[in-house]
Amino acid sequence: MSLLSGKKLLFFGFIIVLLIAIPVTVYLVGQQQRTRSAAEAATTLSMLPTPQTKNVGENVSFDIYIDPSNINQISYVKLVLSYDSTKLATMEGSFVVSQWPSADGSTFTPSIPIGPDYGPGTITVAMSVGGTQQNVLTTRTKIASVTFKAIAPTEENVPTQVTFGNQSQLISQGGTTNTDEVGSNLISGLSGGSVNIKSTTSQAPVCVDLSLDKPTSGQAPYTVKLTATGSDNDGSVAGIKIDFGDGTDISPSDGAEGTEGYGTPLATASAGHTYDKAGSYTASATITDNQGLQTPGCSTPINITAASTTVTVTTSPTLTLTPTPTTAGQAETLTCSSLNLDPATSGTAPFSVNLTANGSSTDAAISKVSFTFGDGQTQEVTDAGGVGTNSVSVLVSHTYATSGTFNAVATITDENGKVSATGTCTAKVTVEGGSEASPTESIASPSPLPPTGPTELITIGAIGVLMAFIGAILLLAL
Numbered sequence: 001m002s003l004l005s006g007k008k009l010l011f012f013g014f015i016i017v018l019l020i021a022i023p024v025t026v027y028l029v030g031q032q033q034r035t036r037s038a039a040e041a042a043t044t045l046s047m048l049p050t051p052q053t054k055n056v057g058e059n060v061s062f063d064i065y066i067d068p069s070n071i072n073q074i075s076y077v078k079l080v081l082s083y084d085s086t087k088l089a090t091m092e093g094s095f096v097v098s099q100w101p102s103a104d105g106s107t108f109t110p111s112i113p114i115g116p117d118y119g120p121g122t123i124t125v126a127m128s129v130g131g132t133q134q135n136v137l138t139t140r141t142k143i144a145s146v147t148f149k150a151i152a153p154t155e156e157n158v159p160t161q162v163t164f165g166n167q168s169q170l171i172s173q174g175g176t177t178n179t180d181e182v183g184s185n186l187i188s189g190l191s192g193g194s195v196n197i198k199s200t201t202s203q204a205p206v207c208v209d210l211s212l213d214k215p216t217s218g219q220a221p222y223t224v225k226l227t228a229t230g231s232d233n234d235g236s237v238a239g240i241k242i243d244f245g246d247g248t249d250i251s252p253s254d255g256a257e258g259t260e261g262y263g264t265p266l267a268t269a270s271a272g273h274t275y276d277k278a279g280s281y282t283a284s285a286t287i288t289d290n291q292g293l294q295t296p297g298c299s300t301p302i303n304i305t306a307a308s309t310t311v312t313v314t315t316s317p318t319l320t321l322t323p324t325p326t327t328a329g330q331a332e333t334l335t336c337s338s339l340n341l342d343p344a345t346s347g348t349a350p351f352s353v354n355l356t357a358n359g360s361s362t363d364a365a366i367s368k369v370s371f372t373f374g375d376g377q378t379q380e381v382t383d384a385g386g387v388g389t390n391s392v393s394v395l396v397s398h399t400y401a402t403s404g405t406f407n408a409v410a411t412i413t414d415e416n417g418k419v420s421a422t423g424t425c426t427a428k429v430t431v432e433g434g435s436e437a438s439p440t441e442s443i444a445s446p447s448p449l450p451p452t453g454p455t456e457l458i459t460i461g462a463i464g465v466l467m468a469f470i471g472a473i474l475l476l477a478l
Contacts, residue, residue: 043072043188045189047193048062054150055200058150060088062146074170075128079164079168081146085120086373086397088151095125098145103134110129113126120396154196157196158401168187169187172186208231216301218304220277222275224273230295231266246281261372278306283299333364339356341353345430347400364414366391369381370413
């Protein structure tokens with residue numbers, strides 16, 4: 001009898017353990033499902049309206065929206081905006097934080113622990129709801145707006161981009177009712193803005209300089225070489241014609257000796273000529289740009305005297321004045337010594353790079369540093385990096401939007417209008433095409449959740465029934 005009671009006691013103990021194990025198992029499965037659901041990245045950032053079309057000089061504004069899709073609870077937003085500083089410029093108050101909605105229907109101004117900080121081609125700002133749970137964002141909300149000034153035209157049908165950088169963050173506050181894991185970046189999608197910028201008027205090219213390799217006067221026959229330099233602010237130099245003033249003109253072709261820079265915003269061309277007759281002539285240069293506009297803006301007088309029978313070649317002024325060393329000496333006093341690229345000379349489009357031009361002048365202050373990026377874009381710096389002194393180190397940023405190999409060139413101009421040689425400050429930039437990885441690829445997507453819910457409960461119930469069945473068999477066996 002006592003043996004039978006012991007077996008029954010064992011059976012009832014088994015039933016008690018079973019009744020405790022089932023709810024504990026259900027609780028643990030629920031916790032596992034909660035953990036797998038934590039930090040589900042379901043929030044997007046976007047800019048509207050886009051795309052836009054503006055003229056040079058006009059303002060470009062984008063509204064910035066966040067959409068947690070009623071899944072995430074966002075309490076901290078960090079934005080890193082990237083843009084092409086050669087096409088767009090920031091102004092005082094470019095970034096404006098909006099009023100955010102609260103759960104009670106009111107609005108509030110979020111705290112701003114970072115920024116807005118304006119860097120070369122970037123804006124960084126962070127916004128937070130603080131420790132107030134009712135202020136977390138769960139629905140689509142306009143959180144800020146950003147305004148730029150269009151400063152240079154874009155290529156046709158190639159808009160300039162304003163993007164969210166990979167350092168952007170959307171973080172949850174967490175809490176007892178929030179399944180988001182505290183500190184997780186919950187970005188699921190990024191959509192920036194774009195704008196096509198048009199030039200209001202086409203600018204004619206400019207003749208920068210026309211120089212001779214020797215004095216402007218001499219005895220016939222007198223052979224000289226003229227060098228003309230032209231620039232174009234809204235396109236490129238397509239050709240240069242040198243007119244010697246005696247009925248002879250030469251238009252050096254691209255690639256000819258003494259010709260450099262055709263197809264870029266700054267170009268030079270040289271041509272030689274012999275004046276056989278005495279007279280006063282006016283040599284000039286005409287610059288033509290890629291839009292067909294011309295500027296006959298440079299000229300210089302040349303006086304030729306008849307050869308004297310009483311003056312030998314050895315006593316000719318052309319032998320005693322020796323102007324050529326003077327010209328070479330002047331060129332050496334204005335030097336662009338190096339053009340450095342950071343962080344690299346190659347990358348994947350859109351590829352942003354910093355270019356630093358270094359140079360010096362021994363006899364005149366430097367008035368500007370000009371950058372030609374090789375993709376049809378240029379930039380001039382007149383008030384930074386030592387401009388106004390005899391030594392400069394000027395840094396600019398540029399983004400190559402398309403793939404290809406580009407020759408970046410920097411030149412230095414002094415207060416006398418003298419321009420440094422273009423061959424001393426060049427750099428080759430290689431940009432690959434390839435599809436740029438979406439910023440969202442840097443954020444690990446949550447792993448697909450296995451089937452949960454009723455299926456697991458049915459499985460647990462089946463296990464319970466099976467264990468009860470085994471207990472019943474044991475009871476009968478006792």
